[in-house]
Amino acid sequence: xxxxxxxxxxxxxGFCGSxxxxxxxxxxxVAAFPQWHxxxxxxPAKGDLVYPDWMAGNWQVTETLExxxxxxxxxxxxxxxxGNRRYLKEAIAFPVRFNRSSTGIIADRAFNSLNIGxxxxxxxxxxxxxxxxxxxxxxxxxxxxxxxFVSVITKRGKEIPAKERxxxxxxxxxIFRSPTQLYLNEVxxxxxxxxxxxxxxxxxxxxxxxxxxxxPDYFKAGNAPIALYRYHLELSKLxxxxxxxx
Numbered sequence: 001x002x003x004x005x006x007x008x009x010x011x012x013x014g015f016c017g018s019x020x021x022x023x024x025x026x027x028x029x030v031a032a033f034p035q036w037h038x039x040x041x042x043x044p045a046k047g048d049l050v051y052p053d054w055m056a057g058n059w060q061v062t063e064t065l066e067x068x069x070x071x072x073x074x075x076x077x078x079x080x081x082x083g084n085r086r087y088l089k090e091a092i093a094f095p096v097r098f099n100r101s102s103t104g105i106i107a108d109r110a111f112n113s114l115n116i117g118x119x120x121x122x123x124x125x126x127x128x129x130x131x132x133x134x135x136x137x138x139x140x141x142x143x144x145x146x147x148x149f150v151s152v153i154t155k156r157g158k159e160i161p162a163k164e165r166x167x168x169x170x171x172x173x174x175i176f177r178s179p180t181q182l183y184l185n186e187v188x189x190x191x192x193x194x195x196x197x198x199x200x201x202x203x204x205x206x207x208x209x210x211x212x213x214x215x216p217d218y219f220k221a222g223n224a225p226i227a228l229y230r231y232h233l234e235l236s237k238l239x240x241x242x243x244x245x246x
Contacts, residue, residue: 026159026167030192033206034069034228040169040188042157048136049156050104052166054195058097058238063205064089067230076217078209078227079183087120094119095238109139117141147178151187164195173212184212188225199237206230 025041065087070077094115097108110129117126125144132138137153155171169190176183188208195201208225211218 024159026157026169026190027161027192029169029190030167030204030206033190033230034067034071036208036225036228038223039171039210040155040157040190042155042169042171045137045153045156045170048103048106050106051098052195053105054164054198055098055201056100056105058095059201059235060093060095060238062091062093062234062236064091064232065229066232067228069228070226071224071228072221072226076211076221076226078185081227084229092119096235106136109136113139113141117143143178145178147176147181150175150177165193167192184214186210186212201233201235203233203235204230205233 029036029040065084066089068081068084068088070081073081096112096115098105099108109131113129114126117129118124121143127142127144129139129141132140135152139151141149141151143149151172151174153170153172155169157169159167161167167190169188171186171188174185174187186209188210189205190208191203191205193201193203207229209227210223210225211221
């Protein structure tokens with residue numbers, strides 16, 4: 001299940017055009033992790049994500065799961081939580097890219113999500129990734145073994161503490177369907193980015209999983225997360241010849 005979350009999380013990587021969050025609130029949230037007891041102060045998501053100019057281009061990402069917490073365990077635990085322990089301290093690498101458009105720098109969502117999914121599940125495990133042409137915040141991922149994952153980003157916020165640093169939060173509604181399973185939840189991704197050098201970016205990414213109101217255990221947790229993950233990301237700029245065959 002972590003892989004499905006990771007595919008969606010990269011939809012929320014970046015600098016967005018939604019209203020500002022209350023000054024400093026997202027920074028305070030980052031500092032408080034994992035003591036999160038409710039959802040973030042963000043506004044409805046509108047339009048595509050626009051990234052800072054220094055995000056343009058092709059990057060190699062190394063992502064490492066540093067921490068995972070289940071606040072309501074053993075009574076409430078998300079599917080796959082215990083299995084995700086195998087990723088602790090394991091570096092996972094994959095390429096991503098961000099392209100110039102008429103509105104600014106935007107993520108190549110299908111390319112990025114396909115690479116993330118295959119990095120975790122194995123090459124070819126993700127059959128296809130499609131972004132809704134009428135809604136860049138809606139994405140459908142088809143798995144080779146028949147599962148379907150739908151993610152819709154519904155809320156978004158940002159803070160810019162310094163020129164080379166920014167914080168983003170996105171909240172998405174997620175549905176996973178397979179021949180034997182239907183699972184719904186809500187996922188928050190809060191990320192603090194630091195542009196450290198011309199060709200390098202580091203980030204701390206925090207993910208919170210919330211139960212859907214349709215879940216029979218919803219009222220046991222309410223608006224509190226039932227699973228929390230913290231990742232460290234290193235992005236290294238790739239030269240054109242390293243990605244021209246992609």
